[in-house]
Amino acid sequence: MPASTRTTGRKARAGRAVVGGAEALDARLPLAELTRSVLRKAFPDHWSFLLGEIALYAFVVLLLTGVYLTFFFDPSMAEEVYRGPYEPLQGVPMSRAYASTLRISFDVRGGLLVRQMHHWAAIVFVAAIGVHMLRVFLTGAFRRPRELNWTIGVTLFMLALLEGFAGYSLPDDLLSGTGLRIAQGIMLSVPVVGTYLGMLVFGGQFPGDDIVPRLYPLHILLVPGLLVALITAHVLLVFVLKHTQWPGRGRTARNAVGLPFFPNYVAKSGGLLLASAGVLAVLGGVAQVNPIWVYGPYRPDLVSTGSQPDWYIGFLEGALRLMPAVETRVAGHTVSWNPLVTAVLMPGLLFAVLYAYPFFERWITPGPGERHLCDRPRDRPVRTGLAAGALSCYAVLLVAGGQDIAAFVFDVPVAGVTWTLRVAFFAVPVAVFWMTRRLCLALQAREAAELAGGAESGLVVQGVEGGFHPQHRPLSADERYGLLVRERPRPLPAAGPERAAGAGRLRRRLRPLARRARSALSSWYYADRVRYPVTAGQRRRIEDVLAGPDRRPPADGD
DSSP states (O other), rough: HHHHHHHHHHHHEEEEEEEHHHHHHHHSOOHHHHHHHHOOEEOOOOGGGGGGHHHOOOOHHHHHHHHHHHHOOOOOOEEEOSSSSSSGGTOOOOHHOOOOOOOOHHHHHHHHHHHHHHHHHHHHHHHHHHHHHHHHHHOOOOOOEEEEEEEEHHHHHHHHHHHHHHHHTTTTTTTHHHHHHHHHHHHHTTTHOOOOOOOOHSSSSSSSSSHHHHHHHIIIIIHHHHHHHHHHHHHHHHHHOOOOOOOOOOOOTTOOOOOEEEIIIHHHHHHHHHHHHHHHHHHHHHOOOHHHHHHHHHOOOOOOOTOOOOHHHHHHHEEEEEEEEEEEEEEEEEEEEHHHIIIIIIIHHHHHHHHHHHHHHHSSSOOOOOOOOOOOGGGOOOHHHHHHHHHHHHHHHHHHHTHHHHHHTTTOOHHHHHHHHHHHHHHHHHHHHHHHHHHHHHHHHHHHHHHHHHHEHHHHHEEEOOOOOEEEEEEHHHHHHHHHHSSOOOOOOOOOOOOTTTTOOHHHHHHHHHHHHHHHHHHHSSSOOOOOOOOOHHHHHHHHHHHTSSSOOOOOOO
């Protein structure tokens, strides 16, 4: 038998074996159907949906660079005398954690590049999560049935802050040591249990020898493991739940229009992964970040001049600087309100509001249906105003975190800068909320005018009487569709009298109060709206597009 015939026979038998094995496996695990549905899943094609992917790819870079750094980092607090290549620190006693970080920076080939890539990836990771959450909030993508995914995202943001602070504290330099000292003071401010909490975390009096060895497994094992698990759950929920999308022709609340996952979206997403890694590599190579050799090793009796934490912790630093130093003696315990309010109660309230907001908006919004189409920020003036006000409050606190540097640069008294920022902390968010809400309503009014009279064409014509008038053009069908097809909830009706038969006295009193509060909040939230010129037939078609899978579409009699 010729060799070519035997080769052809072996290939045929191997092919039949592979096909038979795949059929046997598919009979027990329906992988073909599952793979087909996953590979053909549609992903809407819009740049704003890539913000979450940037966070994911920054996390991938974090993992890869972090694994490399673990080969060389020593999380020991044992003291040694530096004998490395950096001359200004020759003969200076320091911990092994700080010395190993110097060796990574100056002795390990590519160590400084990888270390700076790791730090920049951490900054981008937290920033991308924050911007992604802002996009989800402004477009209403947190609403039913995605409340759980929003909750997971808020938890990821909180863990990212914890992971960043833990990694920032590991080198045991003067800047990170000052941050740990502040963290210990915050723990001590917790009434009754603060002393025990500080002793438990630090293993004794500050600075101690246990904090860096304890932060190390937290930074490389526990928190990354939780992040991987939650990111996996987050991505799976995006696959299971229908992806939100912007309104447009052919896009309804019952479908998803976009690129298939394979090959289009995989190629696009893979390109974004390579681009993100490349940008982080360039930043690590040309943009210096966290030069610990400038700060020196940590000493409890020293503080770096002009020291500033990373931006995602800067708002806590600013809050600590703005809060007056007030103490109260209660039952033999001293309550220090400065760190307690700004670093314990305020962050707790912030995350409590983030967790509860989807359920609050659901409570004041009429209708039981699911929401799958994105809102434009201008169509939700109050929600957009709340987001803008919160960002302005964060900006004030971030500036307050460097109020001493601002006073030095502008040659003004520190006390004056502090009092100005204290007033701005309360006044600026209110002003920004009001201006943002008015801007959203003005944009709505402009669109209503364009729907009624057309959009400006940029041309001016002269009438027979000699006057000049702007010329308008009618909106195209796609433009009218984009402006009209969007959900515009009405406020809940005013609460009327209610009889609570069989309920307790307290419940009979509280239920009407809750109904009136719900109605008042709904009216405040949804009362400001601009009416668009819509016919009855157009309104019925809009309701049909917006009707989700859990709502029966109304009959269109137009």
